[in-house]
Amino acid sequence: MKKLTFTSVFSQLLLLLFVIAWIVPTFGLFISSLRDKDVLAISGWWTSFTTTEVNEIYRTKGKEDQIKEGDYYFIKSNLFDENQGKEIYRFGITSKNIDEYEVGETALFKDETEITVFENGDYVWKSKEEFKKKKGKRIFVSAKSPPSFTLDNYKEVLLKEGLGQAFLNTFAVALPATLIPLIICSYFAYALTWMKFYGRDLLLATIIASLVVPLQMCLIPVLTIYNDFGALFGVSAKSYPGIWMAHTGFGLASTTFLLWNFLKTLPSEMIEAARVDGATHYDTFIKIVVPLSIPSFASIFILQFLWVWNDLLVGLVFLDKHPSEIILTAKLKELLGSRGENWEILTTGAFVSMTVPLFIFFSLQRYFIRGLVAGSVKG
Amino acid sequence: MSIFSLAITVLVGVLFFVLFFHLSNFLLDYFRVKASKNFAFENSIRVIIFIAPAFIVLFVFIIYPVFETIRLSFYDKVGENFVGLFNYTWAINDPDFRRSIINNLGWLIVVPTLSTFFGLVIANLADRIWWGSIAKSIIFMPMAISFVGAGVIWKFMYDYRGPGDQQIGLLNAIAVALGFEPQAWLTIPLWNNLFLMAIMIWIQTGLALVIFSAALRSIPNETLDAARIDGASELKIFWSIIIPYLEQTILVIWTIITILVLKVFDIIYAMTNGQWQTEVLANLMYDWMFRGGGDSGRGSVLAFCILIGVIPILAWNLYRHKQEQKV
Numbered sequence: 001m002k003k004l005t006f007t008s009v010f011s012q013l014l015l016l017l018f019v020i021a022w023i024v025p026t027f028g029l030f031i032s033s034l035r036d037k038d039v040l041a042i043s044g045w046w047t048s049f050t051t052t053e054v055n056e057i058y059r060t061k062g063k064e065d066q067i068k069e070g071d072y073y074f075i076k077s078n079l080f081d082e083n084q085g086k087e088i089y090r091f092g093i094t095s096k097n098i099d100e101y102e103v104g105e106t107a108l109f110k111d112e113t114e115i116t117v118f119e120n121g122d123y124v125w126k127s128k129e130e131f132k133k134k135k136g137k138r139i140f141v142s143a144k145s146p147p148s149f150t151l152d153n154y155k156e157v158l159l160k161e162g163l164g165q166a167f168l169n170t171f172a173v174a175l176p177a178t179l180i181p182l183i184i185c186s187y188f189a190y191a192l193t194w195m196k197f198y199g200r201d202l203l204l205a206t207i208i209a210s211l212v213v214p215l216q217m218c219l220i221p222v223l224t225i226y227n228d229f230g231a232l233f234g235v236s237a238k239s240y241p242g243i244w245m246a247h248t249g250f251g252l253a254s255t256t257f258l259l260w261n262f263l264k265t266l267p268s269e270m271i272e273a274a275r276v277d278g279a280t281h282y283d284t285f286i287k288i289v290v291p292l293s294i295p296s297f298a299s300i301f302i303l304q305f306l307w308v309w310n311d312l313l314v315g316l317v318f319l320d321k322h323p324s325e326i327i328l329t330a331k332l333k334e335l336l337g338s339r340g341e342n343w344e345i346l347t348t349g350a351f352v353s354m355t356v357p358l359f360i361f362f363s364l365q366r367y368f369i370r371g372l373v374a375g376s377v378k379g
Numbered sequence: 380m381s382i383f384s385l386a387i388t389v390l391v392g393v394l395f396f397v398l399f400f401h402l403s404n405f406l407l408d409y410f411r412v413k414a415s416k417n418f419a420f421e422n423s424i425r426v427i428i429f430i431a432p433a434f435i436v437l438f439v440f441i442i443y444p445v446f447e448t449i450r451l452s453f454y455d456k457v458g459e460n461f462v463g464l465f466n467y468t469w470a471i472n473d474p475d476f477r478r479s480i481i482n483n484l485g486w487l488i489v490v491p492t493l494s495t496f497f498g499l500v501i502a503n504l505a506d507r508i509w510w511g512s513i514a515k516s517i518i519f520m521p522m523a524i525s526f527v528g529a530g531v532i533w534k535f536m537y538d539y540r541g542p543g544d545q546q547i548g549l550l551n552a553i554a555v556a557l558g559f560e561p562q563a564w565l566t567i568p569l570w571n572n573l574f575l576m577a578i579m580i581w582i583q584t585g586l587a588l589v590i591f592s593a594a595l596r597s598i599p600n601e602t603l604d605a606a607r608i609d610g611a612s613e614l615k616i617f618w619s620i621i622i623p624y625l626e627q628t629i630l631v632i633w634t635i636i637t638i639l640v641l642k643v644f645d646i647i648y649a650m651t652n653g654q655w656q657t658e659v660l661a662n663l664m665y666d667w668m669f670r671g672g673g674d675s676g677r678g679s680v681l682a683f684c685i686l687i688g689v690i691p692i693l694a695w696n697l698y699r700h701k702q703e704q705k706v
Contacts, residue, residue: 007613008507015504015514018497022518022581025532028549032535044547172385176392183396188433197426201704203434208700210441212689214642216664216682218444220451220675223668224458225439240388249440252433281425282404310525312645313665329527333649336531343535343547350531354524361523365516368523372586373593 033351034149037344054086054145055098060115060125060136075125079117079139086143091117098140109137117141153348161345162323163352166331170309170353172240173319173327177247178305181255182297184248189259190285194271204260210253219317222246226318238325243318250314251304258303258374262296263289299371302364306357328353396432403428445686452679466680476681479658483688485572486643486659490579491636495629497580498587503617505588506595515592519585526582526645533578534650539563568656575657578646583639587632594628595621634692641688660685 032045039048058079066073080086090099093107093115101107106116113127117139125137158164191197192204223237230237266289274284290297308314312329319325321334332349339345361368407428411421455462470476501518505511521529538548542561546552551561565571598621606616622629644661651657653666664681667674 011504012508015501015508015511018501018504019514019517022521022584024549025536025581026520026524029532029535041547043545044549044552046549046552168382168385172389176389179393180396183393183400184432184436187400187429191426191429195422195426195429197423197430203430205697205700206437206442208696209693210437212638212693212696213441213445214638214661214682214685214689216642216644216661217448217686218440220668220678220682221444221447222440224675241392244392245436246440249436252437253441256433280404280408281422281429282408306523310528312525312527312648313661316665317668329525329645332527332531336527336534336649343538346531347535350528354528357523357525358520361520365519369519369589369593372522373590 029347030351032343033153033348034151035153035344036148036150037153037342040344040347041341048149049147051144051146053142055140055142058139058141060123060139062134062136063131064134066131071128073127073130075131075136077123079121079123079141085146085148086121087146088117088119088121088141088143090142092140093137095138095140099142115139153344154352157345157348157352161335161349162326163328163331163349165323166326166328167352169325170328170356173243173247173315174305174308176240176244177251177308178301180244181248181251181304182301185252185255185259186290186293186297187285188252189256189263190281190289192256192260193263193266194268194284195281207253207256207260211257213253215250215313218250219313222249223317236320238318238320240319240325243314246314246318247308247311251307255300255304258300258371259293259296261374262293266292295367295370296374298364299367299374302360302368303371306360306368309357399432400428448679448682451675452683454676456674456676458675462676466676469677470680470684475653475658475663478656479660479663479681480684482572482657482659483641486576486579486640487637487688489573489576490583490640491633493576493580494583494636495587495632497584498591498632499625499629501584501588502591502595503621506592515588518588521582522585524582526578527649529578529582530646530649533574533581534565537564537574565651565657566655571651571655571657575646575650578650579640579643583636586635590628590632591625594625598624634695638689638692641685 028045031048032040035045035048043052060079061075061077065077066075068074079088088103090102091107092098092100093109094100101117103117103119106114108114111127113125113131115123115125115137117123121141123139158167192200192207226237226242229235270288271284274288275281279287310329312333315327315330319327319330321330326334332346332353335342335346335349404425407421407424451458452466453461453463455465501514505515508514524532535547536549537551538546539551539561540546540548542555546555546561550564555561564574602620603616606620611619642661643659644665647653647657647659647662648665653659653662660681664678664685667681668678
């Protein structure tokens with residue numbers, strides 16, 4: 001153990017401060033997505049861990065539930081429909097005085113019937129004469145409500161708001177938009193590293209220049225090409241294959257560059273030995289280079305997958321906003337506009353969109369970091 | 380679409396490319412056996428098979444569009460009639476454009492500086508503390524989240540309710556607890572830019588952090604120990620040894636974040652859509668691309684402005700690449 005010095009205590013505190021500042025926003029979103037929507041709209045998420053005091057109105061059962069015991073008629077039941085873990089501490093029978101009685105005390109109605117309410121919501125309503133009314137009486141309760149969380153928002157968002165479909169759409173965009181560049185760039189990077197051909201250096205320089213070209217420079221002409229292509233063949237300009245190729249194009253430079261960086265570290269003797277033994281470049285690529293590159297493929301796959309999954313701009317430009325094509329980020333942006341005050345929908349939707357990236361992040365963090373450190377400069 | 384039809388589409392799309400390479404190479408091998416062994420010819424065919432798909436994609440999606448966008452910036456909104464510098468003079472006189480340039484400059488100064496600074500400080504702190512790797516994970520996590528997702532997270536932080544109401548946004552709750560009036564943060568001109576930048580800093584600090592962490596490990600321990608034995612304080616070590624050692628890394632991180640910031644779109648589009656003087660080039664460009672049927676001339680000018688911003692970095696990257704090739 002190092003001894004506790006002022007510096008080490010200070011640096012621990014400072015780091016703790018950073019950690020708290022960085023985690024709190026996401027944590028608040030996550031907690032909010034699990035809260036009841038009515039509570040969420042009127043209280044901060046940080047209040048949800050403590051017991052809160054609520055005033056509520058319930059109605060007793062009516063004449064159908066009465067039973068006769070001895071000389072008296074009783075209605076015995078529980079005020080709460082379902083067990084929410086609430087604890088009643090006071091109750092009342094008129095709206096003028098909603099916390100007149102201590103829990104366990106007996107209150108007398110005007111019609112001389114009497115009621116006792118217990119802590120867990122059980123009540124006993126006693127009358128000398130038969131109960132006549134179908135409708136019960138109103139009971140005002142002051143209760144302590146323990147922290148409660150629910151998955152209702154997730155059900156609502158996934159099924160009713162169409163985020164479930166958007167989730168699938170995003171997968172349908174992201175998987176090919178990651179695999180296709182990986183496939184064609186691995187051949188490309190192999191050629192740039194191990195094949196000799198005219199113009200290789202120029203091509204490499206083009207890749208390095210393309211790394212930093214902003215996406216915005218490419219949108220208008222590519223969109224025009226798509227529109228012309230669509231008109232020529234009578235198909236929609238916005239389609240899945242269209243966005244796959246767009247993502248392939250915009251991710252091509254960085255994927256190739258990262259792969260090239262990795263491939264050139266492979267021992268050239270090995271490749272040359274294979275060539276001397278008569279293996280074609282194709283054999284060398286499939287049987288020697290690909291198996292050796294699996295870890296770097298994994299890093300690049302994760303980087304590109306997260307990039308595509310989190311992208312908004314390309315999805316907006318190259319896909320329709322129709323439910324069968326809209327991606328999660330575009331859907332989320334749409335909800336921000338249309339349901340801006342429905343925080344239960346927004347927080348839950350945002351969290352749904354984050355599940356896959358967070359899963360990848362926590363399970364494959366090592367590869368993710370390796371890819372980034374390998375020099376990710378994305379255009 | 381159902382899961383099933385989506386899965387089929389995905390499978391067909393990916394298999395197409397796998398089969399292309401497999402079949403074309405297979406055919407080449409097949410004819411090689413039959414025909415006379417002309418290695419040079421065979422090799423050049425193989426080179427074409429290997430690079431053609433990537434090259435075509437590169438050409439169609441990057442090389443051609445870059446030049447086409449530059450050309451379009453001199454043409455009218457449908458890209459048919461040459462209008463000279465009209466789009467450029469329009470831009471210079473457009474208040475939204477000026478606002479965007481100022482905001483982009485602000486972003487360029489604040490975000491890379493603070494992200495790099497925080498990343499460096501946190502990497503140094505975390506390196507010496509036993510729970511440092513957990514801390515790094517947490518601070519790095521926003522890197523995995525989309526800008527829109529981050530937008531929702533922070534919009535919730537900045538949420539505003541009238542004075543007297545219960546605040547559900549944390550920032551306003553803190554402000555009220557400290558005795559201030561609650562504020563609609565995103566609508567206060569100039570300040571709101573800082574609140575938007577905070578989101579980007581929150582995300583990019585993680586990037587700086589992991590790259591610095593990796594670089595810190597490469598500093599030889601002997602150097603640090605020698606300094607400590609000589610009685611240098613930790614702060615002195617930080618300024619005199621660590622910073623000079625990390626100079627290259629700092630530059631790399633700076634450029635990565637600068638490029639990202641130049642293109643910043645999602646955050647603005649999702650949070651304010653350029654209202655309350657938060658407009659930036661990328662959002663304005665998106666706006667012009669689709670506003671009133673689209674104006675490719677003005678959109679292209681705006682895109683070109685973003686490109687001009689990255690040209691120094693582009694040149695520097697090419698220069699470094701050339702130096703490396705020589706070695």
